[in-house]
Amino acid sequence: MYVVYSCVLLHISFLVVYLSGSLALPTLSTSMQYSRQYIAEHGLGTILVFEYSYFLSQEQNRRHTFRESLTLAVKEYQSSGIYAKVNESIQRAFEKYGDKVDNLCAVLVHLAKENQLSKMLGRKD
Numbered sequence: 001m002y003v004v005y006s007c008v009l010l011h012i013s014f015l016v017v018y019l020s021g022s023l024a025l026p027t028l029s030t031s032m033q034y035s036r037q038y039i040a041e042h043g044l045g046t047i048l049v050f051e052y053s054y055f056l057s058q059e060q061n062r063r064h065t066f067r068e069s070l071t072l073a074v075k076e077y078q079s080s081g082i083y084a085k086v087n088e089s090i091q092r093a094f095e096k097y098g099d100k101v102d103n104l105c106a107v108l109v110h111l112a113k114e115n116q117l118s119k120m121l122g123r124k125d
Contacts, residue, residue: 036099041091047112048082048112052116052117053070055117056069056073076117093108
């Protein structure tokens, strides 16, 4: 079951990379060339940003539009140190596992769970 969940996350990452092009998101990858590593970095970054933008849009004291929440979430993701940590972890995973999708999926799921911005950057207004 864990492998199925992991692979679903990887497929969602591919879809998110495709969809984020229409939302004009900045590249959330440190990889310089389009590759599986690029897709994993940008896809996981986008998932984390979308999750946090939803969190921001639900704040009681402030009501952000979707675009405002998304812009703020991207800025906080990129400046928080989580961006660098996630991309470094993904790079190490690709160095260790190559193209072994089952192993990579497990790593990506773990990184997604451990780096949710709403848990790490949650506001206490």
